[in-house]
Amino acid sequence: MEQNCVGILGTGSYVPEKVITNHDLAKMIDTSDDWIVERTGIRERRVVKEGESTLDLAVKAAEKALQDAGVTAAELNAIIVATVTPDMPFPSVACLVQEKIGARNAAAFDITAVCAGFIYALATGSMFIYTGNYKKVLVIGAETMSAITDWSDRNTAILFGDGAGAVILGKTTPGYGVLSLHLGADGSGSDLLKVPAGGTRLPVSEEIVANRLHFIRMDGNEVFKFAVKVMGEAAKQVLEKANLSTDNIAYLVPHQANLRIIQSAAKRLRLPMDKVVVNVDKYGNTSAASIPIALDEAAKSGKFKNGDIIVMVGFGGGLTWGSGVVRWGK
Ligand code: UT7
Numbered sequence: 062m063e064q065n066c067v068g069i070l071g072t073g074s075y076v077p078e079k080v081i082t083n084h085d086l087a088k089m090i091d092t093s094d095d096w097i098v099e100r101t102g103i104r105e106r107r108v109v110k111e112g113e114s115t116l117d118l119a120v121k122a123a124e125k126a127l128q129d130a131g132v133t134a135a136e137l138n139a140i141i142v143a144t145v146t147p148d149m150p151f152p153s154v155a156c157l158v159q160e161k162i163g164a165r166n167a168a169a170f171d172i173t174a175v176c177a178g179f180i181y182a183l184a185t186g187s188m189f190i191y192t193g194n195y196k197k198v199l200v201i202g203a204e205t206m207s208a209i210t211d212w213s214d215r216n217t218a219i220l221f222g223d224g225a226g227a228v229i230l231g232k233t234t235p236g237y238g239v240l241s242l243h244l245g246a247d248g249s250g251s252d253l254l255k256v257p258a259g260g261t262r263l264p265v266s267e268e269i270v271a272n273r274l275h276f277i278r279m280d281g282n283e284v285f286k287f288a289v290k291v292m293g294e295a296a297k298q299v300l301e302k303a304n305l306s307t308d309n310i311a312y313l314v315p316h317q318a319n320l321r322i323i324q325s326a327a328k329r330l331r332l333p334m335d336k337v338v339v340n341v342d343k344y345g346n347t348s349a350a351s352i353p354i355a356l357d358e359a360a361k362s363g364k365f366k367n368g369d370i371i372v373m374v375g376f377g378g379g380l381t382w383g384s385g386v387v388r389w390g391k
Contacts, residue, residue: 067190068233068391070197071130074357075121076107076224076344083219090215097219102320106222106345108207114148116157118225119203122353123162126199130229137167138195141186143178143349144171145256145378146205154203164199175254176316176377177244178202178349179226180385183373184242186230201227202349209256211276220318221277222345226353233391240370240386241302243295247380250287253280254378288322291382293329296374299384307331311369311389312359316376317341317351326374338364348377365389 082105083094097103109118119142127134142155155169174181179202189195203225212218230239258274259265265275292315300306307330315323320341327337338359347354352373359365367390374384 065191065193065232066235066238067187067230068238069387070132070229070231070233070391071126071128072226072228072353072357072360073122073125073127073129074224074226074354075118075125076354077109077113077118079108079110080105081108086219089212090218092215092219100321101219102341103219103345104342107224109205109223115144115146115154115203115205115225116148116161118205118223119154119158119201119227120161122203122225122227123158123199123201126227126229127162130231132197132229132231134162134164135166136197137164137199139186139189139198140164140167140169141182141198141200142171143174143182143202144204145173145175145178145348146208147171158201167199174349174377174381174383175379176318176346176348176351177375177379177381177383178377179352180242180373180375180383181244181381183228183239183385184244184383187239187242190230190232196231198230199227200230201225202351202353204348204350206346206348209275209277211273214276216281217277217279220346222347224344224347224350224354226350226357228353228356237388237390240305240388241299242383242385243299243302244383245295245381250380253283253287253380285319285322287380288318288376289325291376292322292326292374295376295382295384296326296330296372299386300372303386305370305386309370310336310372311366312336312338312364312371314338314352314355314359314371314373316374317344317355318346
């Protein structure tokens with residue numbers, strides 16, 4: 062069987078309108094704009110309004126990506142949504158998206174790999190296209206992190222935001238599109254970043270809610286150390302797989318968790334910051350949505366030129382990480 066080349070045919074993203082600035086947070090918890098900017102680079106984040114959910118964000122990003130790619134919903138063979146904040150435990154957000162956009166010919170499922178989720182979903186979608194059995198796949202990263210954030214915990218409340226990004230995958234010209242992918246996991250670090258309750262081990266109860274166990278818990282320092290190390294390594298490994306080196310990078314599109322993590326990764330790769338796509342200042346950490354939002358914004362701003370080597374790299378709870386190299390263009 063001849064292997065197809067997988068291209069990104071279009072991108073789209075959506076962030077909710079409601080803004081929470083660092084100054085707003087400083088009125089709610091013991092923190093300050095100066096501290097948050099200095100330690101994270103974040104200035105504000107978007108959050109959903111009442112009644113808005115991950116599905117709404119995902120649909121808006123998907124519709125923009127379809128339009129950008131010139132692909133109709135009926136042409137889609139699969140929808141994959143990376144999320145840890147689905148509308149409900151099941152059905153999947155992907156099934157709900159399928160109904161909303163009218164993708165009657167698509168299989169649909171969600172993927173859980175937290176902030177590395179988009180890269181995991183991109184890899185999964187790419188495999189479908191490689192085989193030649195699937196022609197068009199919609200991959201979405203969508204999160205409503207505000208729903209699982211403990212707004213009274215200053216360690217985490219300052220970091221997260223809501224949003225969605227999407228890409229349409231399809232066959233492309235050889236030499237273009239996804240050149241290599243790399244995924245990794247280390248479950249021994251599962252306690253470092255998690256939502257302890259709400260699953261089958263600790264189902265939601267009044268006691269669980271009173272102890273705030275249905276919100277994110279994080280060991281920030283340990284996650285920081287892991288992130289700095291893995292970002293550089295994962296970028297180098299995926300470049301090697303594509304027979305490329307860091308010198309070939311036109312742009313790095315990293316997971317937007319913390320500006321200091323991004324700067325450290327860039328330093329390890331000897332990459333000047335003007336080759337790094339950064340929007341963490343505007344949106345905070347939107348988990349699985351962060352890479353596709355950054356990718357879409359950079360693409361729409363005209364940053365990427367035909368033939369550019371773009372490296373995406375993400376890390377997150379699990380622990381998980383993933384990276385991908387794309388030659389931009391069709
Ligand atoms: O997608 C993956 C998701 N997670 C991450 O990427 C998180 C990675 N980690 C981080 O980004 C950083 O560890 C944080 C931003 C969470 C924390 O920054 P830090 O530079 O590691 O600060 P720290 O936790 O070492 O705390 C330093 C000080 C402490 O005070 P003392 O003990 O030195 O007196 C904290 O209590 O800053 C204090 N602090 C704060 N002060 C003001 C912690 N949070 C805040 C806050 N505002 N929000």
